[in-house]
Amino acid sequence: MKHRFSFLLRPFSATMDIISLDICFALAYRLKFGTTASLFDAPYISLFWFINAAWFLILLLNKPYNFSRLTFTIQNLLVGLAKLIGLHIAMVSVFWVFTKGGFDYSREQLALTYVLFLCAGSLWRSVVLILLKVYRAMGYNTRRFVVVGYGPLSRSIQTFYQMYPEIGFKFYGYFDKMNAENATALRGDYSYLKEFITRNEIDCVYCCLPYIETEQLRDIMNFSEEASYQVKLIVDFKGFLTKGVTVEYHDVQPVISLSTHYLDDLQVNVFKRAFDIAFSASVLAAGAPFFLIIALITKFSSKGPAFYSQERIGKWGKPFRIYKFRSMYPDAERGGPALSSGDNDDRITPWGQFMRKTRLDEFPQFYNVLKGDMSVVGPRPERQYFINQIVEKSPEYKYLLMVKPGITSIGQIKFGYAENVEQMVQRLWYDLEYLQNVSLSTDVWLIVQTVRVMVQGRGK
Known part of the structure; x- marks a missing residue:
């Protein structure tokens, strides 16, 4: 199966957050009032349904679980959780202002709800991240990739994924024009590429611009719609990237700034x-x-x-x-x-x-x-x-x-x-x-x- 169940990660994450939020709301109510007998009575039943509706709305508008494998890190997950909670607090505050005349909610109970939810959300995210990375490092749930264009720059991509097996990318070979120098290193030439991609269900094709011609690149991109794989370009910035690169935007025009900024970090x-x-x-x-x-x-x-x-x-x-x-x-x-x-x-x-x-x-x-x-x-x-x-x-x-x-x-x-x-x-x-x-x-x-x-x- 091409996507290997990764599509289940988003609904799983949303479900876990909703369950965690409801449990933390009930637990905070119990800690504040000593019982949960009246939790689903007015006025807290209204607040309970609103915090759930508000969380669903935030998920629909922000799509917070869209992380690539390279950005699927604990730092990004926790920062994303903190932003979601901040938006949720803002929406609940507005709700509180509009219902203040008829209802009186406990500030301590709400504050405790968010503290518990931050801890619970951080915990389950950390556990899932660790388990998923270990699972991928063992060779499961992998993404298959090939590199088109053979040379020092293309070898660096293979090296990167060898260094970080927990990302879960599996290398399937290099493709380029055959010659006496690279014949033993290549899986095949361009004529064999499409058949190989289809037969092995390749997920990603890295194209090294220094070693590939424009027509070949265009052909690979056109075929990606039919074979459903990603195309990623590798530009010959090796020497510059080691110095550090930042992207500046001049109005809508992206400009790459080459500098040694990390040396001053x-x-x-x-x-x-x-x-x-x-x-x-x-x-x-x-x-x-x-x-x-x-x-x-x-x-x-x-x-x-x-x-x-x-x-x-x-x-x-x-x-x-x-x-x-x-x-x-x-x-x-x-x-x-x-x-x-x-x-x-x-x-x-x-x-x-x-x-x-x-x-x-x-x-x-x-x-x-x-x-x-x-x-x-x-x-x-x-x-x-x-x-x-x-x-x-x-x-x-x-x-x-x-x-x-x-x-x-x-x-x-x-x-x-x-x-x-x-x-x-x-x-x-x-x-x-x-x-x-x-x-x-x-x-x-x-x-x-x-x-x-x-x-x-x-x-x-």
């Missing part, structure tokens, strides 16, 4: 830094005995110091010294800068292999965070030697230097340690996604994911 410059300091100080203080044990094991399990430092490149290209627990034998890079080749790298000590899989070697970097060289969450810092090679292959890397590097990142979680420059470029696209979602909530989510990697020993 209070949340980034103040709240994120405050979180970094508080979190790092807590980790270093609480984990001090544990870190001492790690340092002793590192020291006595192989020759060399317990700690290792190296110059890395930070925000705006400023070099700094990064600190780690040593995971390699001394003089591991006497032949020149080299990346680790993973489990097959004989430069890594046995204890170092364990630390890398559990990320224990990264803990001394919390000291870098306190110094201000790094953040808890941010793109991983690299050496200038490798940055020069990455920029040659993917100039977008320079945008990562606009923020402080971090101990953990999306790339570190989803990809892990890179064994060569090509893998560094692949990891780059994960980290570029972070620049579009810099927030405390994203940081907390990535920290939780990092802890899971550490506990499971899945670091690579």
Whole structure:
């Protein structure tokens, strides 16, 4: 079935709100008067029917349950609930003014009704949201999508939905003109696209404008009416989007403003830094005995110091010294800068292999965070030697230097340690996604994911 019962979410939400509102009204009456025996007698029976009618009218006029999967967040749900309650209070106030001469209602009972309803509405919304996201993350209630036009920009869409499986979008392949370079990555060419969309009941087609011609785009849009799928355009704003984009309206004309507004954002410059300091100080203080044990094991399990430092490149290209627990034998890079080749790298000590899989070697970097060289969450810092090679292959890397590097990142979680420059470029696209979602909530989510990697020993 194409829509997979998502259409039931709106009537379910409306029903839950009406039931919650009536229960809260009755409960507030009971708490105020000690009984509900006269709840359905005059004058409260009139008020009871009016609050229900007013809520139905608000739902009809505002259609408050129309959220896309990307905007279906707890913040939007609670803000929407608060707006509905505000409108409802206004309508009830008008009703009260017109009936004041004949009826006298309790202000305390009404106020308590709205307080209880706000709590009940917030609770059921939160529970439904969590259950639905878990359900979608497990692979159910998914939306199927394909990407037309293959290249770095189109790969970022697949990366985004891999990062957030709770949104429930399932990738079904790339389509483009076949050539020797992309043949292995494509599901098919344009001639196969319509048949594939129909047979697999595709819900959404992303079209990358840099890689698709106007005629092909028009054909896809025309066919969408017949096959009932959405068409979404991806514009080549990758470099600009990492800086931040706002839309201004000059009368009715939308104008895209390209700027680094997030760099001046209070949340980034103040709240994120405050979180970094508080979190790092807590980790270093609480984990001090544990870190001492790690340092002793590192020291006595192989020759060399317990700690290792190296110059890395930070925000705006400023070099700094990064600190780690040593995971390699001394003089591991006497032949020149080299990346680790993973489990097959004989430069890594046995204890170092364990630390890398559990990320224990990264803990001394919390000291870098306190110094201000790094953040808890941010793109991983690299050496200038490798940055020069990455920029040659993917100039977008320079945008990562606009923020402080971090101990953990999306790339570190989803990809892990890179064994060569090509893998560094692949990891780059994960980290570029972070620049579009810099927030405390994203940081907390990535920290939780990092802890899971550490506990499971899945670091690579």
